[in-house]
Amino acid sequence: MKRIIPYPLLTLSLLVMWMILNGFTLGQGLIGIVVGIAGGFLMRLLKPQKVHIHNWDSVIRLFFRVTIDIVKSNYDVALYVLFSGAKWKQSGFITVPLELKNHTALAVLSCIMTATPGTAWIAYHSKDSSLLVHILDLDMDNEDYWRDFIKNRYESLLLEIFQ
Numbered sequence: 001m002k003r004i005i006p007y008p009l010l011t012l013s014l015l016v017m018w019m020i021l022n023g024f025t026l027g028q029g030l031i032g033i034v035v036g037i038a039g040g041f042l043m044r045l046l047k048p049q050k051v052h053i054h055n056w057d058s059v060i061r062l063f064f065r066v067t068i069d070i071v072k073s074n075y076d077v078a079l080y081v082l083f084s085g086a087k088w089k090q091s092g093f094i095t096v097p098l099e100l101k102n103h104t105a106l107a108v109l110s111c112i113m114t115a116t117p118g119t120a121w122i123a124y125h126s127k128d129s130s131l132l133v134h135i136l137d138l139d140m141d142n143e144d145y146w147r148d149f150i151k152n153r154y155e156s157l158l159l160e161i162f163q
Contacts, residue, residue: 118136
């Protein structure tokens with residue numbers, strides 16, 4: 001069975017998402033099954049690492065931190081867009097040195113940084129384990145604040161979870 005459907009949960013998820021997006025008909029169901037099975041085979045080609053979560057309490061804490069930060073960032077970006085003026089800082093790029101090495105943890109951090117309005121994951125340099133991030137309200141005086149924010153708020157919990 002593993003040869004036909006290598007990732008059954010992924011296959012089922014793709015089928016359900018296909019049906020939700022395209023309608024609940026027999027034809028769409030057949031196409032959804034093909035898409036689900038093809039997605040499973042493509043995932044097998046990627047050879048993903050097994051994920052080992054070491055601290056479930058940290059997962060819950062990270063979830064709530066990210067949720068709160070996304071809500072707060074949405075508010076801050078809305079103020080920036082609606083009332084941008086001289087009092088707002090300029091956007092810019094910072095480099096954040098990371099201790100994270102786990103690919104899954106880095107992927108989660110990239111999702112967090114990209115999903116949070118006002119920040120964007122630009123590049124990760126594996127040689128020196130550094131992250132290039134774009135910050136909407138960056139000021140030269142608060143670069144260290146943003147480095148510490150990313151490292152202490154997200155990276156520390158991701159280290160607890162994945163390493």
